[in-house]
Amino acid sequence: MMTDPFFYATAIPAVILVGLSKGGFGGAMALLGVPLMALTISPVQAAAILLPILIVMDMVSLWTWRSHKDTRTLVIMLPGALVGIGIGWITAAWVTVAMIKLIVGAVALWFVWRYVAQNLAAARNGAEHAARGHRPVQGVLWGTLSGFTSFVSHAGGPPYQMYTLPLRQDPKTYTGTSVRFFTIINAVKLAPYFALGQFDSTNLSTSLALAPLAPVATLGGAYIVKRMKPDIFYPFMYAMVLLAALKLIWDGMVYLMA
Template identity: 80%
Template sequence: MMTDPYFYAAAIPAVIMVGLSKGGFGGAMALLGVPLMALAISPVQAAAILLPILIVMDIVSLWTWRGNSDNKTLVIMLPGALLGIAIGWATAAWVTAPMVRLIVGTVALWFVMRYVAQKFAAARNGGTPLPQGHRPVEGTLWGTLAGFTSFVSHAGGPPYQIYTLPLRQDPKIYTGTSVRFFAIINAIKLVPYFALGQFDATNLSTSLVLAPLAPVATLAGAFIVRRMKPDIFYPFMYVMVFFTALKLIWDGTAHLLA
């Protein structure tokens, strides 16, 4: 078990922010988990410690958002996500997390800019952007990218949001579907993480110490999201994607330049 107090000074707020995100907030808070913990330990070890805690958060979220799900979204996106995890596993020795963060951040920033342009165009025409229907080909593509980036750097949120936010589902359905999608992905990721030797006694015991924070933070996030109206929830989510994109671009560029 980790005993360094500086590690826990970084890890405790990291787990709380990730828990709020898993409760339904999504966005940049989830991406701060590994970088915060990496202030005291290596990013690889931080990701390994965080994954079992994510599983605990997923269990709490699945119970909290039970009965809220769009199965069609899962049917479209999950096969691609499984392919993305397999690609991430197969290319783990060559693909770097900073490279993935830079690519995903750039795409996510483009997505938000496109949404803003559509909002301005709709305002000029006296209306609002209409919800889009399911697009299976696009859903499979973004699902694959979500699985890949989730495996490489726990950054699967932006690709998932790029496909699902334009659906403009009820916030409870959107959140419940997202919870199920990433719970399945995180459970599957356990196998290749074990195979790559990411779990040892020190990491797992440290995860166990931090795990009690997971349900508290997750339930707090869900409590807030349940009380948000759609006309507040969706602009908020796009703002979170925007800051997520900036964070990914910053991290990816800084590491590549270094």
């Protein structure tokens, strides 16, 4: 088990932020997990330590949001996500994480800009921004990108949100569906992570030491989201996507310059 106190000074806040995100409080917080831990250990080791903790959070979230889901979203997006995980596994030795983060960050930034532009146009016309229906082809593509980026850097949230936020589901339905989506993704990721040798005794024992924080933070996030109205929830979620986009672009630029 890791014994460096400086590691835990970064890992404990990281787990709390990721737990709030897993409870439904916005994907941008989850993106801070690995970078925070990577201040004291390698990003690869940080991702490996965090994955079992994510599984614990997923179990708590599944129970918390057990009555809320949109099956059609899962049917559309999960096949692509599984393909994306496979692509990430196959290309693990060659993929440039910095470039992936830059691309996903840029697309997410455009996504938020489009949302703001559409809402401004709707406000000028005296109409509300309408929800979109399901688009299976786009859903499969965004699901594939979500599975891929989740595998390489635990950053599957923005691609998932780019498809699902325009659906404007009830906040509880949105959160319960995303919980199921990422629970399945994280469970599937376990096999390739084992195959790539990421789970040694040090990493697993450290995960176990940090795991008690997971349910507390996750339930805290769920408590807040369950009390948010849609007219607050969706602007907040788009703000989280904006923060995620800026974080991804920053990380990508830092890696490339290094």
